[in-house]
Amino acid sequence: MSDNIIHLVLARLPDSPKDVKGISLFIVPKFLINEDGSLGERNPVSCGALEHKMGIKANATAVINLDGAKGYLIGEVNKGLACMFTMMNAARLGCGMQGLGLGEAAFQGALAYAKERLQMRALNGPKAPEKAADPIIVHPDVRRMLLTQKAYTEAGRAFTAFLALQLDIEEKSPDAEARQEAADLVALLTPVAKAFMTDNGYLATNLGMQVFGGHGFIREWGMEQLVRDCRISQIYEGTNGIQAIDLLGRKVLMDQGQKLRKFTKRIHKFCEANSADSRLTPFLEPLNGLNKQMAEITMQIGMGAMMNKDEAGAAATDYLRLVGHLTYGYFWAWMAKVALEKLDAGSAETGFYEAKVKTAQFYFSKLFPEIHSLIVTLKAGAKPLMDLEEDHFAF
Numbered sequence: 001m002s003d004n005i006i007h008l009v010l011a012r013l014p015d016s017p018k019d020v021k022g023i024s025l026f027i028v029p030k031f032l033i034n035e036d037g038s039l040g041e042r043n044p045v046s047c048g049a050l051e052h053k054m055g056i057k058a059n060a061t062a063v064i065n066l067d068g069a070k071g072y073l074i075g076e077v078n079k080g081l082a083c084m085f086t087m088m089n090a091a092r093l094g095c096g097m098q099g100l101g102l103g104e105a106a107f108q109g110a111l112a113y114a115k116e117r118l119q120m121r122a123l124n125g126p127k128a129p130e131k132a133a134d135p136i137i138v139h140p141d142v143r144r145m146l147l148t149q150k151a152y153t154e155a156g157r158a159f160t161a162f163l164a165l166q167l168d169i170e171e172k173s174p175d176a177e178a179r180q181e182a183a184d185l186v187a188l189l190t191p192v193a194k195a196f197m198t199d200n201g202y203l204a205t206n207l208g209m210q211v212f213g214g215h216g217f218i219r220e221w222g223m224e225q226l227v228r229d230c231r232i233s234q235i236y237e238g239t240n241g242i243q244a245i246d247l248l249g250r251k252v253l254m255d256q257g258q259k260l261r262k263f264t265k266r267i268h269k270f271c272e273a274n275s276a277d278s279r280l281t282p283f284l285e286p287l288n289g290l291n292k293q294m295a296e297i298t299m300q301i302g303m304g305a306m307m308n309k310d311e312a313g314a315a316a317t318d319y320l321r322l323v324g325h326l327t328y329g330y331f332w333a334w335m336a337k338v339a340l341e342k343l344d345a346g347s348a349e350t351g352f353y354e355a356k357v358k359t360a361q362f363y364f365s366k367l368f369p370e371i372h373s374l375i376v377t378l379k380a381g382a383k384p385l386m387d388l389e390e391d392h393f394a395f
């Protein structure tokens with residue numbers, strides 16, 4: 001389909017260090033280029049196979065064989081990983097969007113199904129007495145699943161719009177301080193966007209399958225494909241475990257929490273500016289409570305990690321989820337504020353804005369409280385993970 005193909009390849013030169021500090025980036029073309037720019041000799045780089053994957057099957061993943069192929073260095077020797085990060089940060093945000101989009105698609109399917117599928121009666125008496133049974137959307141447990149999908153996807157949308165705005169500010173603002181602040185927020189929140197949105201996306205696709213009951217497991221209904229397609233988003237572009245280590249290690253502890261403080265300061269200001277509106281108290285109180293605890297929790301992990309580095313590794317995944325809820329809590333409180341203002345101003349879209357406020361109530365009552373168990377497990381530290389002898393795992 002094209003005259004030439006180039007591959008960006010990470011490889012180690014023979015005398016380079018054996019760890020990630022010894023990786024360089026190369027460009028490996030299918031056809032070598034002659035002096036005059038015309039296509040030359042065939043470079044021995046070839047597609048060895050296409051992988052058989054669990055999902056994203058229309059997107060071919062290839063095994064590439066490099067049989068003594070010639071590559072050309074891009075950038076400096078041993079700086080390949082830094083070069084690759086030019087692509088990785090954008091790819092991580094894109095990957096988060098993949099989780100978000102698949103969660104949204106699952107929600108749309110599940111919502112339509114829940115309104116149509118008739119099964120049993122509402123616990124408080126029939127809601128559709130003219131029908132043989134009530135639609136399953138009347139059941140609290142089905143509503144739990146739908147609202148979890150809705151709350152995570154709508155917060156994810158607000159989050160990605162916010163990040164897109166920060167990217168624009170980082171690139172285009174004439175104010176150097178604003179550019180730096182935006183760059184810091186993007187750096188801090190990129191691993192959160194990648195991991196929290198894909199973990200929640202996977203949860204949302206699984207809930208979509210569950211709302212469909214037995215049909216969810218049957219291929220024709222489309223839900224199982226969303227689950228399979230979403231699963232890779234937690235693995236590639238750096239596993240979510242690695243995102244968590246990046247957040248806690250590189251983005252938070254390495255700069256003594258400076259970037260995190262920029263974010264918590266912003267949330268603190270938001271809570272303060274809106275404290276007079278008592279309708280927002282159920283949202284602002286828990287948000288402000290977590291926001292105030294972040295410094296202490298982070299410091300505790302940092303102190304523990306100074307004595308034993310495993311303390312940071314043990315805390316990372318819970319920590320990322322905690323920052324995820326801090327972020328979504330901020331956006332749900334913000335969305336509720338805007339919705340109440342619109343309703344006060346007599347907006348004609350009352351259903352839309354009332355739904356925003358009620359979904360914020362659901363989020364803060366049913367999803368945000370996960371922070372309490374996260375804080376407990378974070379504080380349990382590395383010992384319960386590291387105590388078991390490797391040989392004893394099999395017993």
Ligand SMILES: Cc1cc2nc3c(=O)[nH]c(=O)nc-3n(C[C@H](O)[C@H](O)[C@H](O)COP(=O)(O)OP(=O)(O)OC[C@H]3O[C@@H](n4cnc5c(N)ncnc54)[C@H](O)[C@@H]3O)c2cc1C
Nearest residue numbers: 010051053056061232235236237238239240241242245313
């Ligand atoms: C469909 C598909 C497409 C892909 N496309 C590309 C592509 O285009 N370009 C490309 O370069 N790569 C691509 N990859 C590779 C992908 O990015 C990696 O598979 C992924 O980043 C995970 O790395 P790994 O497989 O080496 O896992 P490993 O690093 O072996 O990790 C295995 C497990 O150990 C954990 N782990 C590893 N190290 C640590 C640590 N220090 N602390 C805590 N936990 C740890 C991980 O979180 C994971 O759970 C693709 C993979 C797939 C499946």
